[in-house]
Amino acid sequence: MPKPILIIGCGNPLMGDDGAGNRVIEKLREYKLPDNIELEDVGVGGLGIIELLLDRKKIIVVDAVKTGAPTGTLHVFRREELPSANFFMISPHDIGLLETLELAEKVFPERITKDILVIGIEAGVVTEYTDIVSEEVKRAIDEAVKLVLRELDITEL
Amino acid sequence: MKKITINPVTRVEGHMRVEVFLDEDGSVKDAHTSTVEFRGYEKFCVGRRVEEMPRIVSTICGTCPVSHHLASAKAGDAVYGVEDEIPLTAYKLRELMHMGQIIHSHLIHFYVLAAPDLVLGPDAAPATRNILGLVDAVGVDFVKEVIRARATGQELVAATGAKRLHQSTAVPGGITAVLSEEKRRELLEKVKSDVLPFMEKSIQLAQELLFDKYADLIDTFGVVETSHMGLVNNGYLDLYHGIVRVMKPDGEIYEFEARDYQNEIAEIVHNFSSMKSQYLKRMGSPEKGIYRVNALPRINVCDEINTERANELLKEFRNKFGRPTQQTLLYHYCRLIEVMHAAEKAVEILEDKETITSTKNRIKLEKTPSEGVGVIEAPRGTLFHHYKTDENGIVREANIIVATSQNQLAWNEGVKQVAKQFIKPGEEISQGVLNRIEMIIRAYDPCNSCATHTLPGKMPLELVIYDSNGEVVETLRRNI
Known part of the structure; x- marks a missing residue:
């Protein structure tokens, strides 16, 4: 059986701030987290992550977003509050995060949890190949890590 | 205007x-x-060790990481002058990884991007013309099979590439992956149970849609007369390795080695697009040298396919549509022939137990590194990686021609045609x-x-x- 709690980071680490989600996962790997938690860097996500989402008790998704808010802003949603699909980034070749969730709910309704938290990190520059993230996003990554730990009720590590 | x-x-x-x-x-x-077009791709490669390149480029593209990973490893082979000395086990493990990618990438394209248009119809509202609408049209169980077949492709990649994304195993001179006997049996079983039978269903669905329901559309929609390009090996379709073959619109064929690509392919810069286009130098001008890559051209240029069922499908297809086929919407069908081939090829590779589970997967690199070109048929078409290194193997120049830009001139022609056909003066759009x-x-x-x-x-x-x-x-x- 898959571990009860899944934390996934989406993004491309070579596209600057787009890699925010991947880096949150990297940072979380530095902690000794309880055994019931699985951390996954899922790259650009899409249809391929559906199986990963199934049979969990709780899912946390960290992804870069572009909404026009100041770079580094954190956007936090529960499943029922998720905005339209337009909010999230998608691969040109695949479905986006919201569609993936909706598809999982439609095809595997009994196997997908409702306890889903999505953390969007507002990205700055994402149009040039670089592995450097902006200072604002670096701070946001640290904040997102704290937020994830808080969500999991983890205080002592 | x-x-x-x-x-x-x-x-x-x-x-x-x-x-x-x-x-x-x-x-x-x-x-x-x-x-x-995103900038800095080549610049990002300069200054890196050529041995590191396959791992780095696998993170460059979120859509087809395996293609860049393998094209880069093949360029690295050539940089070290060992392209003809790769151990058979390494060759087959790389090929298996590639077959996995073809399976999952083409299936996503067909079911997520193409099928909603075809099943629900081009006039269906955008809100339903998507994968969720498709679930209602074809049923939950069918979509579960799509997900399972695609996942099997992904598992082939994960088993040979160490990770489901950002592969790290292919290196100049071979591959670091080793396939256990247990994993070999598991993968073989899955391809046989979850992909091959499902592909028969997919072919049936595609034939109903493309050969029957939209037969008229196929013959009139976005058809352009171009040359076609793809890799062949002794004339057979080969997605992993071969010589570049071009078929002109009249069916005449010529071939060239990937390392000569700069003598054969010219690039043009547009004032309306930051993506360059390519054309065939031998044809004399961009207008005459317009060519296409990806599944339809690959099916056009090959003489035969060396797996049984895919070859039957090729013959049936060729009898119906001729060669070369210029009908753009048939790309969708050709992708499915390729998935059938990739699944059959995966079975063939996995059944050779001795080769695929061997640990003889790398050779020593002893020659001084200099320059090399790697080529592969990415799901979207012919992909070239070209590196020049110093004597320590540090990349000093990199040039990459991706599949998509090679199709740009052709789809512009198609768009123009469709616009002329459907946008008329005084009529509402x-x-x-x-x-x-x-x-x-x-x-x-x-x-x-x-x-x-x-x-x-x-x-x-x-x-x-x-x-x-x-x-x-x-x-x-x-x-x-």
């Missing part, structure tokens, strides 16, 4: 804009796509027309940036009409 802008193409690429130019009486005069233009581009499965999911999600489709003075006279929008 009036100008219509469709911006962007949903489900293809956020940064692509389609511009349609009208003359004074409102007829379509010209059309093209304008594309933002319907959503269906917009989608038909998108359908053409989508048939080519473009991935303009070879980049990421950094593109804003389902951005709204916008169509702007300008009068001859450049003033906006009408704006059509959807999903806004």
